[in-house]
Amino acid sequence: MTFTSKQARRRSPTRDFQVGLPARRAAVELLDAVLGKKQPLGEVLSRSLDAGPMFDLPQRDRALARAIVATSLRRKGQLDIVIDGFLERGMPEKAGTLYPILLSGAAQLIFLKTPPHAAIDLAVTLAQYDPRARRYDKLVNAVLRRVAEHGEAIAAALDVTRVNTPDWLWARWERVWGEERTRAIAEANLVEPPLDLTVKDDPAGWAEAVSGRVLPTRSVRFLPKGRIESLPGYQDGAWWVQDAAAFLPARLLGTVAGKRVADLCAAPGGKTAQLAFAGASVVAVDDSKARLGLLAENLARLGLEAEIATADATTWQPGEHFDAVLLDAPCSSTGTIRRHPDIPYTKSARDIAPLAALQARLLDNAASLLKPGGTLVYSVCSLEPEEGEAQVAALLGRNDALRLDPVSPGELRGEADWIWPSGCLRTFPYQLKLDTPEWSGMDGFFAARLIRAA
Incomplete structure (x- = not known):
C-alpha cells in the first residue's frame, strides 16, 4: 500500500x-x-x-x-x-x-x-x-x-495444527515423517521461538547477563525483548546470534585449529565465525556481494578474520585443496518456519526439485575441493528428504571416493535423538524441549559428514 x-x-x-x-x-x-x-x-x-x-x-x-x-x-x-x-x-x-x-x-x-x-x-x-x-x-x-x-x-x-499448515507441506511431511511427527512439527511452528547465542566463552555468565539459560550445545537461549544491538556483549563482539541447530554442522568437522577450511554459501557468516573462532584458516565463499558485506561486518564486530571470495560455489576452483569443506546449501528452509512463518506462503513443492538440482551441483564441486582424507560436511535447514538423505545417497552413488562418516552421540553431548539411523544429523523443530513451549525448540536441520579417500 x-x-x-x-x-x-x-x-x-x-x-x-x-x-x-x-x-x-x-x-x-x-x-x-x-x-x-x-x-x-x-x-x-x-x-x-x-x-x-x-x-x-x-x-x-x-x-x-x-x-x-x-x-x-x-x-x-x-x-x-x-x-x-x-x-x-x-x-x-x-x-x-x-x-x-x-x-x-x-x-x-x-x-x-x-x-x-x-x-x-x-x-x-x-x-x-x-x-x-x-x-x-x-x-x-x-x-x-x-x-x-x-x-x-x-x-x-x-484443528489448529492442521489448518495452519498448508496442504502441500502437510501432505509431504505426513508421507515422509508420519502424522504424529507432522503434528509435532506443526505445533512447534506456531510458537514464536526464543533466540540462541553462540558465545565465545563463559556461557553461564552470559546466560545470567541476558536472563537466559545454557543449552546442551553450550548456546545461550533467551526470550528476546528489544533490539539485539542493545544487549550486553554485542558491541564487544562477545557472541553472535545462531540457532542451536545451526551451530551443529560446523562442529561435525571436529578440531579445525590450524586447518584450511572452505565455507561455501557462507553468508551471513554464523558458521564462518564458528570456524574462525575455533582457529581455522577460513575462506568464506558466496555469490552475493551484499550478503558478504554483512558477513564482513559481523566478523569485524566479533574481532575474527576470514578470507572472503565472491564466487559461484558450483564452479569455484581457487587452485588449492582444503582440509575440510562446509557446505550449508540453499534450500527450501522448511525447518525454519517457526522463525520464518512466511515460508509456507512464499515457497511451494515446485521449488524443491530445482533446489535439489542446485544442491547436487554444489556437492559435486565441494567434493572436488577436498584434499585426500579431507572432510566434507553438507547441511540444509530443510525437512525435505530430497534435500537431505536422498541428496547424500545420490552423491555417494556417483562419487566412489567419498564415504559416509557417521555422527556419534558424544559429538552432540549425548543427544542421540538428533542422529538418524544412517548416522546423519536430523533435528526437528519440536526437539530440545525445555519447561515451556516458549523456551523450547530448534530449527529443523539435516547434516551429513563425508570423508574423501586418502
Whole structure:
C-alpha cells in the first residue's frame, strides 16, 4: 500500500495521527508484499527498515508491526476460516490491500487481544487510504465486528495444527515423517521461538547477563525483548546470534585449529565465525556481494578474520585443496518456519526439485575441493528428504571416493535423538524441549559428514 503525494494530501489530519496507525499500515504493507507478491519476509522487512514504512517508526511500533505480521502468518489458516465465514460473497477481487487489512485486523482481535474499537477503527481507516480498497470500508467494519464477537470461539474450535499448515507441506511431511511427527512439527511452528547465542566463552555468565539459560550445545537461549544491538556483549563482539541447530554442522568437522577450511554459501557468516573462532584458516565463499558485506561486518564486530571470495560455489576452483569443506546449501528452509512463518506462503513443492538440482551441483564441486582424507560436511535447514538423505545417497552413488562418516552421540553431548539411523544429523523443530513451549525448540536441520579417500 504505497501512497502518492495527491493521496497523502487527501488524508485527514486527525487520522494521520491516530495512535497505532503507522504500525498497522506497515504490517499491511509487509503482508501484502509477502502474500500478494510472494516476497520473502526477511527481504521485505529489511527494505522497510531501510527506506520503507518501518524506517521512522519508534521501536515500540516496529515491535507491534512485527507481532501483527508474524501472528497473521502463523495463524493464517485459522484466520482465513474465520474471515471467510463472514464474507457472504467471498473475498472481492482487485480490492487492493483489503485482504491483508482483514487478516491483520482479525489477528489483532483474536490472538493479540487488541481492544476491538482500536483494531476495527484503524482497519477501516487503512481501507479508506487505499483507492482500490476504499469502497470496501463498510465491509471491513462489518466483518471485523463479527470477528470481534465470534472469531475467538470459531478459531479455538478448529484443528489448529492442521489448518495452519498448508496442504502441500502437510501432505509431504505426513508421507515422509508420519502424522504424529507432522503434528509435532506443526505445533512447534506456531510458537514464536526464543533466540540462541553462540558465545565465545563463559556461557553461564552470559546466560545470567541476558536472563537466559545454557543449552546442551553450550548456546545461550533467551526470550528476546528489544533490539539485539542493545544487549550486553554485542558491541564487544562477545557472541553472535545462531540457532542451536545451526551451530551443529560446523562442529561435525571436529578440531579445525590450524586447518584450511572452505565455507561455501557462507553468508551471513554464523558458521564462518564458528570456524574462525575455533582457529581455522577460513575462506568464506558466496555469490552475493551484499550478503558478504554483512558477513564482513559481523566478523569485524566479533574481532575474527576470514578470507572472503565472491564466487559461484558450483564452479569455484581457487587452485588449492582444503582440509575440510562446509557446505550449508540453499534450500527450501522448511525447518525454519517457526522463525520464518512466511515460508509456507512464499515457497511451494515446485521449488524443491530445482533446489535439489542446485544442491547436487554444489556437492559435486565441494567434493572436488577436498584434499585426500579431507572432510566434507553438507547441511540444509530443510525437512525435505530430497534435500537431505536422498541428496547424500545420490552423491555417494556417483562419487566412489567419498564415504559416509557417521555422527556419534558424544559429538552432540549425548543427544542421540538428533542422529538418524544412517548416522546423519536430523533435528526437528519440536526437539530440545525445555519447561515451556516458549523456551523450547530448534530449527529443523539435516547434516551429513563425508570423508574423501586418502
